[in-house]
Amino acid sequence: MYLHHVAAYLPVAVVTNEHFTRLNGLASDWIIERTGIRERRKAASDENANTMAIAATRALLAEIPAFDAASIDLIVAGTYTPHDTIYTAAHAVQRELNINEIPVVSISSACSSLLNAVEIVEGYFALGKASRALVVVSEHNTAYNNEEDTMAGHLWGDGAAALLFTKEPLAPGDLHVVQVLTGGAAPMGKADEAVTLKPVDKGIVMPYGRDVFQQACTYMARITQQLLDAHQLPVAELSYLIPHQANLRISANVVKQLGLDPARAVNNIDRLGNTGCAGAAIGLAEIWSKIKAGDKIIITVFGGGYSYGAMLLEKPV
The missing domain is CATH 3.40.47.10 (Thiolase/Chalcone synthase)
Structure with a gap:
């Protein structure tokens, strides 16, 4: 199995440590010393795990224009911060790509979901059920986070990434x-x-x-x-x-x-x-x-x- 390309999407808004200093008195140096975090990204009011998954997919395809997106025959999405637990990020990406009647799977195994998603792709490839798979990981932590929580409220950021896996290499650099x-x-x-x-x-x-x-x-x-x-x-x-x-x-x-x-x-x-x-x-x-x-x-x-x-x-x- 091969990884052909990967691309990411990050929201525009930047939240610095000073925001939490103003909010609940946590000093920036204290946050940096304990976590290494200086700033994080926050999704806009019209963004969510699904829209960021789509944005990451668009970024991926824009960077590999010669690739035929219609050849994707499996989509696996991972998130523990879903916008919707029924119409999932995987379904949203499928609708964006307009590829009908292919397997779409959405999973959550916390922050290790990326590698569990890759294992799912391995299984589909091994069984001959797919040969070109899109894995999308997207987190909208700020939709759930309580910023006033002084133990963990300052930890979280939003973002997404999309990865294209293929059973056989598409290019020498895969x-x-x-x-x-x-x-x-x-x-x-x-x-x-x-x-x-x-x-x-x-x-x-x-x-x-x-x-x-x-x-x-x-x-x-x-x-x-x-x-x-x-x-x-x-x-x-x-x-x-x-x-x-x-x-x-x-x-x-x-x-x-x-x-x-x-x-x-x-x-x-x-x-x-x-x-x-x-x-x-x-x-x-x-x-x-x-x-x-x-x-x-x-x-x-x-x-x-x-x-x-x-x-x-x-x-x-």
Whole structure:
């Protein structure tokens, strides 16, 4: 399986830390020290998870004009912040593309949804049910977030990304999806209550941030090392590591455990905040033009409910 292209969409509005200083007294330096976040994007009043999914898809297709969008035969969307749980982001993208009678799937496994979506594509490809799949990840965190929550209200940002996967390469520069590994650690720690989104109650809350931090550091490093070992890939030969964009300290901890050069870690949380399952895909879009032949990339993720995963990508020589 191959990744032909990826593109991202970010809302225009920028919310700096000073907004939260004015709102509830949280100092910008305090937020930066604990999370690495300096600013984040916020969707406009007429935007939502569906519209951002469409915008990311439009951006993707605009960057690969020679590709025939009508040949897409599978759409998988991931989000835990849906605009509608019935007419999902996947359906919205299908309607935008005007491709009838193809499978459309919408999933949520918290911030690891990106890699679970890729696994779904792997399954369809393996069964011969599809050969060109669009994966879209979109989060509208600010629709659910309580900004007055001093524990987690300042963490969240909005954004989306779209990725085109094909069973066979479309161009010499397509990235080979070497392997995807995912798992769930729901029996561990405070997985059942560490991060929750209950719209009727308080929206997104994170009452057990320390437990999230510890489990994220453990499982992201573990699954990444497992992937490296499976392919006898020394960490020094890894070109980029794109971790889930939850906290800059988590990323730094994972990098340290792996013994990776920090310069090879891709981070956008300082500019975008926690963009959920879209964050790592947005990071991949941001470095896409820099990827060279022979480069090896690992995306590693961890989400609420303590789902996790890692994916190894390689650009053929």
